[in-house]
Amino acid sequence: MSETTREPDARRIATDARDRVRFEEDALALSDQVYRVARHLVGSREEAEDLMQETYARAFRSWRSFQPGTNLRAWLLRILTNLNIDRGRRQQRTPDTQPLEEGDYFLYNKLEASSDGSGDEERIVQRLSQNDVVEALSEVPHDFRDVVVLVDIGDFTYADAAQILDIPIGTVMSRLHRGRRILKQAMAESAAGGEAA
Amino acid sequence: MTAYDPCAHCEEMMQQYMDRVLTDAERVEAEAHLNECSYCRKRYRFEVKLRQFVHQTVIEPMPVELKRRLANLRTPLE
Numbered sequence: 648m649s650e651t652t653r654e655p656d657a658r659r660i661a662t663d664a665r666d667r668v669r670f671e672e673d674a675l676a677l678s679d680q681v682y683r684v685a686r687h688l689v690g691s692r693e694e695a696e697d698l699m700q701e702t703y704a705r706a707f708r709s710w711r712s713f714q715p716g717t718n719l720r721a722w723l724l725r726i727l728t729n730l731n732i733d734r735g736r737r738q739q740r741t742p743d744t745q746p747l748e749e750g751d752y753f754l755y756n757k758l759e760a761s762s763d764g765s766g767d768e769e770r771i772v773q774r775l776s777q778n779d780v781v782e783a784l785s786e787v788p789h790d791f792r793d794v795v796v797l798v799d800i801g802d803f804t805y806a807d808a809a810q811i812l813d814i815p816i817g818t819v820m821s822r823l824h825r826g827r828r829i830l831k832q833a834m835a836e837s838a839a840g841g842e843a844a
Numbered sequence: 845m846t847a848y849d850p851c852a853h854c855e856e857m858m859q860q861y862m863d864r865v866l867t868d869a870e871r872v873e874a875e876a877h878l879n880e881c882s883y884c885r886k887r888y889r890f891e892v893k894l895r896q897f898v899h900q901t902v903i904e905p906m907p908v909e910l911k912r913r914l915a916n917l918r919t920p921l922e
Contacts, residue, residue: 703917768886805863
C-alpha cells in the first residue's frame with residue numbers, strides 16, 4: 648500500500664523537477680532579449696544588471712505561476728517592469744499638460760534642411776550617431792519610454808505591451824504615438840548639438 | 845473651416861501604417877497617397893530606415909558576467 652502511494656509522489660516530484668529545470672533553461676535562453684529591453688528602461692548599465700538579477704530571482708521562485716504555452720518573454724518583462732516601478736526608479740510623472748511636440752516629419756525635415764540636399768533617406772539617417780539615439784531615448788519620460796522600448800526595441804505587439812505594463816491598449820497607442828515624437832524631437836536636438844560642437 | 849490636407853493626414857497615419865494596425869480602408873488610402881506624393885514617400889522611406897537604425901543601434905550585448913550570475917540563480921539540482 649505504502650509502495651503504491653509513494654510511487655505517484657516520486658513521479659510527481661520528478662516531473663515537477665523536470666518542468667522547473669525546463670522553465671529555468673527557457674527563461675535563461677531569453678535573457679539576451681530581456682536585457683535588451685531592460686537596458687533602456689533604466690538609466691544605467693548597473694541598474695539594468697540589478698534589475699535583471701532581481702527579475703530572474705523572482706521568476707525562478709514563482710515559476711509555477713507561469714502558464715506554459717503563453718509568452719514567456721512577456722511574462723519576464725512584466726516581472727521586470729513591476730520591479731522597476733516598485734523600486735521607485737520611476738519617480739518622474741509626466742504632466743498631461745505638456746506642450747504638443749512636433750509632428751512625425753519633424754526629424755526628417757530638420758536633418759534634410761541641414762544637409763546639402765543630395766542625400767537619399769539612407770544617408771540622411773546616417774547623419775544620426777549611436778550616441779544621438781541612446782541619449783535621446785534616455786530623455787523620453789518614463790511612461791512614454793516604457794512603451795517605445797517595448798514595442799520598437801523589444802518588438803512586442805501593442806497587446807503584449809498593454810499586458811506587460813497593465814494599461815489599456817488605447818493608452819499604449821497614445822503613449823507610443825507621443826513617445827516616438829518626443830524621441831525624434833530629442834534626436835533632432837541631439838544631432839543639432841553634435842554638429843554645433 | 846480648415847481645408848483637408850492629405851499630407852498632414854498621411855503624417856498622422858504613418859506610424860500606424862508602419863505598425864500594420866490600420867483598417868484595410870485606411871491602409872489603401874495611405875498607400876494611394878504614398879504612391880502619388882513624393883514628399884510623403886521620401887518621409888515614409890526615411891521612417892522605415894530610422895526604425896531599423898534605432899532598433900540596431902541601441903543593442904548593447906549582455907555582459908557575460910551577468911549571464912553567469914543569472915545562471916547561478918537556478919535551483920540547484922538534488
